[in-house]
Amino acid sequence: MPVSDQNQEYQKNIKKWQLGQDAVDGSSAVKSRSESGSGGITGTRYLPMPNAEDGSSENIARYNSYKLRASYVNVTGMTKTGMAGMVFRQPPVLELPVTIDYLAKSTDGGALTISQLAKSIVSDCLVYGRSGLLTDYPVSPSDLTKAQITELSIRSNILRYSAENIINWRTIKVGGIKKLSMVVLAEPTEKLSEDGFSFDSVIYHRVLRLVEGIYVQELYNEDDEIISFDGVTQIIPRKADGSAWGEIPFTFVGTNDNDEGVDNAALYDIAEINISHYRNSADYEESSFIVGQPTPYITGLTQSWVDSVLNGKVTLGSRAAVLLPDQANMGLIQADPNQMPINGMEQKEAQMVKLGARLIADQSGKETVLGVRVRYAGQNSILSGIIGNVEDALDRSLAWALEFMGGTGEASIKLNRKFYDAEINPQELMANIQLLDRGIIAESDMRARLRKVNILEHDRTDEDIDEETGSASPLA
Numbered sequence: 001m002p003v004s005d006q007n008q009e010y011q012k013n014i015k016k017w018q019l020g021q022d023a024v025d026g027s028s029a030v031k032s033r034s035e036s037g038s039g040g041i042t043g044t045r046y047l048p049m050p051n052a053e054d055g056s057s058e059n060i061a062r063y064n065s066y067k068l069r070a071s072y073v074n075v076t077g078m079t080k081t082g083m084a085g086m087v088f089r090q091p092p093v094l095e096l097p098v099t100i101d102y103l104a105k106s107t108d109g110g111a112l113t114i115s116q117l118a119k120s121i122v123s124d125c126l127v128y129g130r131s132g133l134l135t136d137y138p139v140s141p142s143d144l145t146k147a148q149i150t151e152l153s154i155r156s157n158i159l160r161y162s163a164e165n166i167i168n169w170r171t172i173k174v175g176g177i178k179k180l181s182m183v184v185l186a187e188p189t190e191k192l193s194e195d196g197f198s199f200d201s202v203i204y205h206r207v208l209r210l211v212e213g214i215y216v217q218e219l220y221n222e223d224d225e226i227i228s229f230d231g232v233t234q235i236i237p238r239k240a241d242g243s244a245w246g247e248i249p250f251t252f253v254g255t256n257d258n259d260e261g262v263d264n265a266a267l268y269d270i271a272e273i274n275i276s277h278y279r280n281s282a283d284y285e286e287s288s289f290i291v292g293q294p295t296p297y298i299t300g301l302t303q304s305w306v307d308s309v310l311n312g313k314v315t316l317g318s319r320a321a322v323l324l325p326d327q328a329n330m331g332l333i334q335a336d337p338n339q340m341p342i343n344g345m346e347q348k349e350a351q352m353v354k355l356g357a358r359l360i361a362d363q364s365g366k367e368t369v370l371g372v373r374v375r376y377a378g379q380n381s382i383l384s385g386i387i388g389n390v391e392d393a394l395d396r397s398l399a400w401a402l403e404f405m406g407g408t409g410e411a412s413i414k415l416n417r418k419f420y421d422a423e424i425n426p427q428e429l430m431a432n433i434q435l436l437d438r439g440i441i442a443e444s445d446m447r448a449r450l451r452k453v454n455i456l457e458h459d460r461t462d463e464d465i466d467e468e469t470g471s472a473s474p475l476a
Helices: 008-025 027-032 057-069 075-087 098-104 114-127 146-151 268-291 303-308 339-354 369-405 426-437 443-452 462-471
Strands: 093-095 130-136 157-162 166-174 177-192 199-211 214-220 250-254 295-299 329-333 412-414
Touching: 008 027, 008 075, 008 114, 008 166, 008 268, 057 268, 075 114, 075 268, 075 369, 098 369, 114 130, 114 157, 114 250, 114 369, 130 177, 130 369, 157 369, 250 369, 268 339, 369 412, 426 443, 443 462
Parallel strands: none
Antiparallel strands: 093 412, 130 157, 130 250, 166 177, 177 199, 199 214, 295 329
């Protein structure tokens, strides 16, 4: 079995993941995705050729015009941006021991901050339903001192892999505990070509596996051949104390949970309807193009009249007169509006609204306040579940990074769960002050309410406020 073989669950879901990502990426991605067997004609996966049996250049040109006129409205991408923006409207709260505090600004050895990493994982869960995190450590001589490691900036990194790049996995049970025994990761790589100037894009595969209970890594090239490093094909990552790992420091992140099972993507249903809306648009624009323009007709003409009076041509417009003989008639043929495609588009827009698509307003005015609350509550519930899973996965990855670096303490990340600005009107504020004056509520209750509506800063404790108000000079 070659290393590039794909897990059955991967094969079942890869087209769904591609559809979701294409729907988010927008018109260029949707119109360029080809179906297998299309003969290189782009766009056929989501917009099939009306006459696929005709491979003539004329039919292909007509299809390209058919596709060009179609409009793809990127509702899926706007919804993803809106939902992710709700989570990251406030920065995450980090607790990092000094040993790994560099991860706040660089999780991958580059400029990717931990906040940006978290946002990418949330987006993965919305689009794919899963993501993956590998906590890794560069290969280095085992006899380096801690000072040398610090000087050389050898650090543990947390690397994200999207669902499309996690092609295979396997689990085992050890003492009743399920753990990963193998993960295969596809890594796009640029390989220097033979001319020494240009680069070829290839796919390498990184294999993480347990061999006799020890975690090892292997790297395979684009030909599925294992790569040797100074004669060594299996690299054994080690902790700060030199011991080998008894587990693979890789975790899945899902919509529902963080096990190896493939979860449903939160945006998939919206993406599927969004693509169908695009197909309706293609039919509507095609119909408008073919029969949408008025066509003039004239009856009762003779050839002699055409030649001698009209001089072989008819000029239309408000400044031209068309001379007709007795009993002749002239008019315009104009097709009735084709309502089927446009009705289909309107229905799909309503469906996307009900599924929670953001930035689409219900213009009919028929959606009830309860309907809006249910729709947003459903979205918020999905987001809350994803946030919990992302926090758990990142906390686990940070703990592994601590083990690699030999640090102590605990590391954690907390994401924002307050998706909207809470509001308080002047009447409610005065009512709360009256309740406080009458001793029905305490000052701590009042301050908690003011923090909730962002009148008081969340990091200002009651003790801070008491100290400030107690030391302030009273007003005369």
